[in-house]
Structure formats: structure tokens, C-alpha cells
Amino acid sequence: MSELNGMMAPEGAAAQAGAEQGFDYLIVGAGFAGSVLAERLATQLGLRVLIVDKRSHIGGNAYDRHDDAGILIHPYGPHIFHTNSADVFDYLSQFTQWRPYQHRVLANVDGQLVPMPINLDTVNKLYGLKLTSFELEAFFESVAEKREQIRTSEDVVVAKVGRDLYNKFFRGYTRKQWGLDPSELDASVTARVPTRTNRDDRYFADTFQAMPLHGYTRMFEKMLAHPNIKIMLNTDYREIQHCIPWKHMVYTGPIDTFFDCKYGKLPYRSLEFRHETLPQEQFQEVGTVNYPNDYGYTRISEFKHITGQKHPHTSVVYEYPRAEGDPYYPVPQPQNAELYKRYEAEAELLPHVTFVGRLATYRYYNMDQVVAQSLATFKKLRQRHEADAAVPAGLFSSAGATRAAAGAGLASPNATSASTTA
Numbered sequence: 001m002s003e004l005n006g007m008m009a010p011e012g013a014a015a016q017a018g019a020e021q022g023f024d025y026l027i028v029g030a031g032f033a034g035s036v037l038a039e040r041l042a043t044q045l046g047l048r049v050l051i052v053d054k055r056s057h058i059g060g061n062a063y064d065r066h067d068d069a070g071i072l073i074h075p076y077g078p079h080i081f082h083t084n085s086a087d088v089f090d091y092l093s094q095f096t097q098w099r100p101y102q103h104r105v106l107a108n109v110d111g112q113l114v115p116m117p118i119n120l121d122t123v124n125k126l127y128g129l130k131l132t133s134f135e136l137e138a139f140f141e142s143v144a145e146k147r148e149q150i151r152t153s154e155d156v157v158v159a160k161v162g163r164d165l166y167n168k169f170f171r172g173y174t175r176k177q178w179g180l181d182p183s184e185l186d187a188s189v190t191a192r193v194p195t196r197t198n199r200d201d202r203y204f205a206d207t208f209q210a211m212p213l214h215g216y217t218r219m220f221e222k223m224l225a226h227p228n229i230k231i232m233l234n235t236d237y238r239e240i241q242h243c244i245p246w247k248h249m250v251y252t253g254p255i256d257t258f259f260d261c262k263y264g265k266l267p268y269r270s271l272e273f274r275h276e277t278l279p280q281e282q283f284q285e286v287g288t289v290n291y292p293n294d295y296g297y298t299r300i301s302e303f304k305h306i307t308g309q310k311h312p313h314t315s316v317v318y319e320y321p322r323a324e325g326d327p328y329y330p331v332p333q334p335q336n337a338e339l340y341k342r343y344e345a346e347a348e349l350l351p352h353v354t355f356v357g358r359l360a361t362y363r364y365y366n367m368d369q370v371v372a373q374s375l376a377t378f379k380k381l382r383q384r385h386e387a388d389a390a391v392p393a394g395l396f397s398s399a400g401a402t403r404a405a406a407g408a409g410l411a412s413p414n415a416t417s418a419s420t421t422a
């Protein structure tokens with residue numbers, strides 16, 4: 001079934017539009033990466049874009065919707081927007097108003113709920129102390145383990161806060177989340193979580209912290225509401241890549257599946273989400289409570305804290321890490337980075353396919369980083385477009401010639417390479 005701009009459309013309507021004129025861009029994936037590029041290409045360059053997603057909705061993992069009780073939920077887990085980039089924030093502000101929101105997380109440790117990231121109150125509450133900020137610095141120094149080199153996620157934490165806090169807050173959580181011990185994971189994973197000596201209990205310290213006032217999906221709808229953008233849902237790009245003419249592809253799915261895992265599967269960590277609606281106004285004190293050491297889930301998040309919605313009932317989500325399932329988190333280990341590089345080298349040989357986003361570049365990116373990456377990618381595509389447009393009529397640059405052939409419905413080199421490796 002196909003849908004155009006979110007509206008039910010007769011089967012094949014997008015294909016018809018494409019068959020008449022062809023699309024300048026086929027964009028695979030309607031998450032942040034695909035939607036930012038669709039919006040830029042259509043509004044800034046006037047290009048015709050077909051955006052395809054195999055899911056039944058736009059927004060990728062940031063998609064939100066109202067559940068049966070009418071509570072706005074994030075089906076793929078809580079998504080909190082935060083960034084230090086004014087450019088990213090200004091860009092998205094064209095499509096949404098914002099609700100200021102600072103995320104707070106508590107960790108359930110030794111039967112107590114204490115602030116996470118670890119701060120002055122965390123340590124005082126946990127150990128029954130009355131340290132000041134200065135004394136906490138000295139405390140951390142006294143318990144920190146010396147490390148010549150910070151290589152792994154374990155090194156990062158024990159070198160900062162010592163073994164006991166590492167065991168209480170990080171070891172169990174990381175083992176649950178990744179199915180690996182922190183000593184087996186790149187430093188980047190735990191380096192993302194700060195440690196504070198003051199009482200700041202905000203989860204993020206970014207300059208801009210806010211949620212789209214009417215939700216992410218409404219924001220995506222506005223981004224994609226342009227006559228040059230056609231949307232086809234419930235469709236794997238492989239089903240249509242040879243029937244609808246296009247000149248250039250932007251691919252935001254997993255890079256290994258694009259190449260049919262020819263060098264092997266890139267490992268991803270998955271999650272199972274258990275959503276519940278409860279007949280009570282509030283379930284927990286803050287947006288998210290972490291369970292580093294007990295239970296099969298890593299955390300419980302309550303949406304009304306995050307969205308600000310008022311409702312007599314409340315909806316929560318439990319996250320159970322899984323080895324199999326939808327690819328959510330690239331696993332940051334040196335051997336995976338090596339494997340990714342082999343796919344990246346293949347990708348660079350395809351001038352008509354651009355790989356962008358969290359899965360296509362196999363990076364653990366937040367939403368704002370994906371937006372920044374997509375805006376930077378757009379600049380490069382625009383330069384290329386302008387260079388092609390500068391070639392006098394009747395003459396083609398080599399790239400322009402092959403893309404024109406692809407647009408005329410001929411087998412495009414990019415489509416061919418995608419299918420021969422499929």
C-alpha cells in the first residue's frame with residue numbers, strides 16, 4: 001500500500017508521478033536524516049523527491065503518536081531533544097514551536113532513588129555523607145583508579161569515580177544494555193555520561209533543551225509538506241527502485257543491508273518496548289528511572305513528564321535490551337568500526353548514492369547530530385547540483401550524464417550496484 005504526503009493514495013500514484021517526470025532524488029528512510037534532506041532539496045533547490053519508508057509512518061525512531069488512552073507516547077522509546085547547536089535548533093524551529101523541558105533521571109540503586117548522572121546529592125544520599133562540592137572532588141580523587149590509557153568504557157568510569165560507583169551505576173546497566181561488559185566497549189559509550197560535583201540534576205547540560213510542542217510527528221509532517229515531496233510508506237526501497245526513475249539516492253537505512261551484508265553483518269543492539277497505560281495520574285517522580293542492577297529492563301520512562309500533557313491516566317514504557325530485532329544501536333567496538341570501514345569504502349564508489357544518518361554511517365548519533373550531519377550533506381549536494389547546472393546545455397559532466405540516463409528510466413549504475421550486491 002502506498003501513501004502520499006501521509007494521505008491514503010491510490011496504489012501506484014507516486015509511481016505514476018515519477019513515471020511522468022522521474023524523481024531527482026529517491027530518499028530511503030523518513031527519519032531525521034531522510035526528512036531533513038527531502039525538505040532541503042525540495043524547498044532550496046526545487047527538486048522532485050520521493051521519500052520511501054518500510055514502516056507505516058514518517059519520523060523514523062523519533063515518531064510519536066497518541067495511544068488508545070489519548071496519551072502522546074514515543075513507540076520507539078523516549079526521545080528528548082537537546083543540542084548545543086543554534087543552527088540545528090533554528091532549522092527545526094521552522095517546523096515546530098517548543099516546550100522547554102529538562103530531562104531528569106533517577107537511578108534505583110541499593111533500594112534508593114538517586115540522581116543520575118552522579119552528582120553531589122547522589123554520593124551524599126548513597127553513602128549517608130554531607131560532603132561539599134570541594135570535598136566531593138577530593139572524594140572522587142581518593143577512590144579513582146589510575147589508568148595509563150583510557151581505552152574502554154570501564155576505564156572511563158573507574159578513572160573518574162572509582163570501582164564502587166562504577167559497579168553500582170555502570171557495570172550492570174552496560175551489561176544489560178549492550179550484552180557486553182564495559183571493559184569490552186569503546187570509551188565513547190560511558191564518556192557520554194558526565195559526573196558532576198555540584199547539585200545539577202539535569203540529565204543533559206546542552207544550551208537548547210526542549211520538546212516539539214505538538215510532538216515529533218507533527219514537526220515531520222510540516223517538514224515534508226511540500227508539493228515536490230511525495231511519500232511512500234510500507235515500502236522497502238528495493239520494491240520500487242527499478243520501477244520508478246530517479247537520479248540520485250539518499251540512503252538512511254543500515255549500510256550493511258544495502259550491500260546485502262557481503263562482508264558480514266554489522267552488529268546492532270536492539271530493544272523490546274513494553275508500553276503500559278495505568279489508571280493513575282503519575283507513576284514515578286521523573287521522566288526516566290534507571291534500573292542498573294535489577295530486573296530485565298534497563299529503564300522505565302513516563303511520557304507525561306516529557307511531553308507536559310495533562311491527563312487523568314498515564315503511559316509508561318519499559319525497555320528490554322535484545323540481541324535481535326530492529327537495529328537501534330551500532331555497537332561501538334574496534335572490530336565493528338573496521339567492518340564498517342569496508343562498507344564505507346564500497347559506498348564511496350557509488351557516486352549516485354549518499355549515505356547519511358545513524359544506521360547508514362554506523363554511528364551512535366543523537367537527533368541533533370543527525371540533523372547537523374544532514375544539513376552538512378545538503379551543502380555538498382547543493383554544490384554538486386550547482387556544478388552540474390553550470391555545464392552548458394547539450395554537454396554533460398560524466399556524473400550528469402549517468403544521472404540523466406538513470407532519470408530517463410534506464411538502469412542506473414547505482415541501482416545496478418545495489419541490486420547486484422543484493
Ligand SMILES: Cc1cc2nc3c(=O)[nH]c(=O)nc-3n(C[C@H](O)[C@H](O)[C@H](O)COP(=O)(O)OP(=O)(O)OC[C@H]3O[C@@H](n4cnc5c(N)ncnc54)[C@H](O)[C@@H]3O)c2cc1C
Pocket residue numbers: 028029030031032033034052053054055059060061062076077078079080081082235236237238252253254271328329356357358359365366367368370
Ligand atoms: C531507544 C532510543 C532512544 C533514543 N533517545 C534519544 C534521545 O533522547 N535524544 C536524541 O537526540 N536521540 C535519541 N535517540 C537517537 C535517535 O533515534 C536518532 O538519532 C535518530 O532517530 C536517527 O535518525 P535517522 O534518520 O538517522 O534514523 P532512523 O530514525 O532510524 O530512520 C531510518 C529510517 O529508514 C527506514 N528504512 C531502513 N531501511 C529501509 C529500507 N530498506 N527501505 C525503506 N525504508 C528503510 C527505517 O524504517 C527508518 O524509519 C534514541 C534512539 C533510540 C533507539
